[in-house]
Amino acid sequence: MYSASDLKKGLKIQIDGQPWQITEFEFCKPGKGTALYRCRLRNMINGSGMEKTYRPTDRIEKPDLEEREMYYSYNDGHHYVFSDVETYEEMSVDPEVLGKQAYFLLENSLCKFLLFNGEPIEITLPTFIEKEIVETEPGARGDTATNVMKPAKIDNGYEIQVPLFINIGDIVKIDTRTGDYAERISKA
Amino acid sequence: MDIRTVARRRGNLERRAALFAAIRHFFDAHGFLEVETNVRIPAPVPEEFIESIPASGEFLRASPEIAMKIMVAAGYERIYQIGRCFRAGEHGGRHREEFTMLEYYAAGMNYRELADFTTGFIREAAERIFGRPELTFRGEKIDLGVPPEILTVADAYRRYCGVSMEEASRKDIFDELMVTRIEPKLGCEHLTILTDYPAERASLARLKPDDHSVAERWELYIGGLELANAYGELLDPVEQRERFRLATRVRQAAGMLDYPNPDDFFLALEQGMPFCSGAALGLDRLAMVFADAADIGDVRAE
Numbered sequence: 001m002y003s004a005s006d007l008k009k010g011l012k013i014q015i016d017g018q019p020w021q022i023t024e025f026e027f028c029k030p031g032k033g034t035a036l037y038r039c040r041l042r043n044m045i046n047g048s049g050m051e052k053t054y055r056p057t058d059r060i061e062k063p064d065l066e067e068r069e070m071y072y073s074y075n076d077g078h079h080y081v082f083s084d085v086e087t088y089e090e091m092s093v094d095p096e097v098l099g100k101q102a103y104f105l106l107e108n109s110l111c112k113f114l115l116f117n118g119e120p121i122e123i124t125l126p127t128f129i130e131k132e133i134v135e136t137e138p139g140a141r142g143d144t145a146t147n148v149m150k151p152a153k154i155d156n157g158y159e160i161q162v163p164l165f166i167n168i169g170d171i172v173k174i175d176t177r178t179g180d181y182a183e184r185i186s187k188a
Numbered sequence: 189m190d191i192r193t194v195a196r197r198r199g200n201l202e203r204r205a206a207l208f209a210a211i212r213h214f215f216d217a218h219g220f221l222e223v224e225t226n227v228r229i230p231a232p233v234p235e236e237f238i239e240s241i242p243a244s245g246e247f248l249r250a251s252p253e254i255a256m257k258i259m260v261a262a263g264y265e266r267i268y269q270i271g272r273c274f275r276a277g278e279h280g281g282r283h284r285e286e287f288t289m290l291e292y293y294a295a296g297m298n299y300r301e302l303a304d305f306t307t308g309f310i311r312e313a314a315e316r317i318f319g320r321p322e323l324t325f326r327g328e329k330i331d332l333g334v335p336p337e338i339l340t341v342a343d344a345y346r347r348y349c350g351v352s353m354e355e356a357s358r359k360d361i362f363d364e365l366m367v368t369r370i371e372p373k374l375g376c377e378h379l380t381i382l383t384d385y386p387a388e389r390a391s392l393a394r395l396k397p398d399d400h401s402v403a404e405r406w407e408l409y410i411g412g413l414e415l416a417n418a419y420g421e422l423l424d425p426v427e428q429r430e431r432f433r434l435a436t437r438v439r440q441a442a443g444m445l446d447y448p449n450p451d452d453f454f455l456a457l458e459q460g461m462p463f464c465s466g467a468a469l470g471l472d473r474l475a476m477v478f479a480d481a482a483d484i485g486d487v488r489a490e
Contacts, residue, residue: 005277027280030371031407031417031470032391033363034237035277053364056277057442 002060004037012044014061015052019044019116044114045121066115072105080105082113093120103158104129104176125176130185131155133170136162149181189490200487203317204475208270210313211290211471218305220266220292225255227272231450234435235391239276239444241285247447248274251468252291253392254453257421260293260464261456268292270471281483282413282473290474293466299393299404299420302465303381306408306416307336310379310474317478325411325477328376336379341402344370344382357386375409382407391435392428393419408469410477418467425457 002013009025024040037054044063054060070082070091079092080102091113095102097120104125105111114122136152149161154174162172162181169188172181212222229249232240240247249255252269259267273289294302311321311332321333345353349365356362374380383406387395390403404420422428432449440446475487 027278027283028367029237029278029280029283030363030366031414031468032235032237032389033366036363036367038368053368 002062004035004054004056004058004060007037007039007054007060012063012065013041014063015041019063019065019121020050023049044116064117066118068113068115070111070113072107072109072111074107082111085110091120093123097121098123100158100179101125101176103154103156104174104179127176128173128182129176130171130173133162133166133168133172136166136168138167194489197486197489200475200479200481201489203479204487206317207313207475207478208471210316211309212270213316214309214312215268215292218266220268220294221264223256223259223264223267223269224271225249225252225259225269227274229255231448231453233392233450234432234439234447236435236438236442240447241274241276242445247445250275251289253466253468254450256291256293256466257392257461258453258456260295260421260466261459261461264293265295265462265464266293282476284472284484284488287484288471290469290471291466292469293421293464295462295464297465298463299406299418299465300383302418302467303336303338303383303406303408306418306467306469307332307379307381310410313478323410323477323480325413325480326482328411330375330410331378334378336381336408337374338381338383339374340384341382341386342384344374348373353386357388362386362389371409371414372412375411375413380409382409390422391419391431392422394422394424404465410474413473413477414470415473415477416467416469418465421461421464421466423457423461423463425454428457429454 007022007025009022011022013020020041021044022039023042026038028038029035035056039052041050041052069085071085073081073083079094080098082091082093101123106129109126112124113120131154133152134155137150148164150164151159152162152166153159160174160181166172166184167188171185173183173185175182227249228243228246230246232247232250233254238250240250251273252271256267256269269291271289272286274286276285278285314321314323314332323330323332342353345351345356345365348370349356356365374382384402385405387401387403390405393403393405396402396404406418407414408416472484472487476484479487481487
C-alpha cells in the first residue's frame with residue numbers, strides 16, 4: 001500500500017481493481033487545514049481520465065504491474081503468441097490488446113510487455129519496422145520535395161499514406177507508435 | 189543546489205530582496221521593532237494539522253507566534269520578525285518544509301485594522317518596486333489601489349459551494365471545498381480578505397464578542413494564493429489552555445508528536461497581555477506574486 005505522502009506525478013496506483021497513472025499532481029494545504037493531495041489520473045487500460053483528492057490518512061493500493069520482454073512467435077488463428085526472452089514461456093495475446101499494432105508484428109520482434117495481474121495491458125513494439133509496398137498508384141518521378149501523400153498497402157493489407165515517389169516493391173520504414181510512414185529504405 | 193538553476197533565478201531573487209527591503213522600510217516607518225526569536229523552541233503550539241520537526245531534544249519552530257506574544261506581554265507593543273519556519277511534510281508548488289515567515293503584532297489594533305495595515309504595506313511595496321499600486325500575477329492584473337474585498341467565510345461557502353459553512357464542517361469537506369472551489373476565486377483583480385472563521389478553527393484567535401460561532405481570524409489571498417493568516421489575539425489564559433488541551437487530544441489520537449506545554453506562554457497570558465492583533469505572512473509566496481513566479485522554488489535560493 002502507498003500512503004498519501006508517496007503520491008507524485010508518474011506514480012501508478014490501483015483504484016477499484018483498475019490500474020491508474022498520476023498525470024498531474026498538486027500538494028495543497030490551507031495553512032491551518034489538512035493536507036490534500038490532488039491527482040489527475042489516467043486509466044492505464046482504457047485511457048479515461050479522472051480527478052481524485054487524497055487525505056494524509058488515506059492508503060492507496062499498489063497495482064500488480066510487471067514489465068517483461070517477449071519475442072513475437074506466431075498467430076494461432078485467434079491469438080498472437082509471444083515467448084518470454086528468458087524463460088521461453090508462451091503467452092497468447094488477444095488481438096484487441098494489440099489493436100492496429102498487430103499489423104506491425106514481425107516474427108522474432110522484441111516487444112516490451114506491461115502486465116497487470118499477469119495480463120498484458122500495453123505492448124510496445126520496436127519503434128520502426130521495414131515493410132514492402134505491395135499496392136499503390138504509380139510513382140511520380142522526381143517529386144520528392146512536396147508533402148503530398150497517396151494511399152499504399154503493405155503485404156498484410158494495412159493501408160498507409162506514402163509520398164508520391166513511392167512505388168510497388170519499395171521498402172519503407174514505418175513508425176509503429178503512430179502507424180505512419182517514416183522514410184524509404186530502398187527502391188524496387 | 190543546482191548552480192545553473194540558481195543562476196537563472198537572479199532576477200527573481202533581486203525582486204525578492206527589493207520586496208524584503210520595502211517591507212522592512214514600511215514596518216520601521218510605522219514604529220515596529222524588528223526582533224529575532226529562537227528558531228529552535230521547546231514547546232510548539234499544538235496544531236491539529238501542523239507537525240513540527242524535532243531538533244536535538246527540542247523542535248524547529250512552525251511559527252514564531254508564542255515567543256512574539258510573550259514579547260507583546262512584556263511590553264513590546266509593535267514588533268515584527270522575518271525568519272525561517274519549518275513544517276514537516278509540506279512540499280509542493282506552493283510549499284516548502286523550510287520557508288520564510290513575516291510575523292507581526294500590534295498592541296491596540298483590532299484584527300480588521302491589521303488587515304488594513306497589511307494591505308497597506310503590500311500596496312506600498314508595489315509602489316516602491318513597480319511605481320504604481322498594481323501587480324500582474326499569472327496573467328491577471330491585481331489592483332492594489334482599491335480597498336480589498338472583505339468576504340466572510342460563511343459567504344464564501346454560500347457563494348462558491350452552495351453549502352453553508354456549518355454543513356461543510358459537519359460533512360468534513362471544509363478544507364476540500366476551500367482548496368478546490370473557494371481559493372481559486374479569491375484575490376483576483378484585487379486583494380481578498382477572507383474573514384471570520386468558524387470557532388472550531390480559531391486556534392489562537394479570540395471569538396467575536398457579539399457572535400461566538402466565529403473567530404476574529406482572517407486570511408489574505410492574492411491570485412488564489414493564501415498569503416497570510418491573522419488573529420485578534422486570544423488573551424484569556426483559561427480558554428487558551430482549554431484549546432491547547434483539546435488540540436493535544438486530537439494530535440494524540442492521530443499519532444502526532446508529543447509536545448511539552450508552553451508554560452512560559454501561559455504565564456505571560458496570566459500576567460496580562462494587552463489587546464492586540466497579529467499576523468503571519470508567507471514571504472516566499474508574496475515574492476512569487478511580486479516576481480510573477482509559477483512555483484515557490486522560483487523565488488528561493490535553493
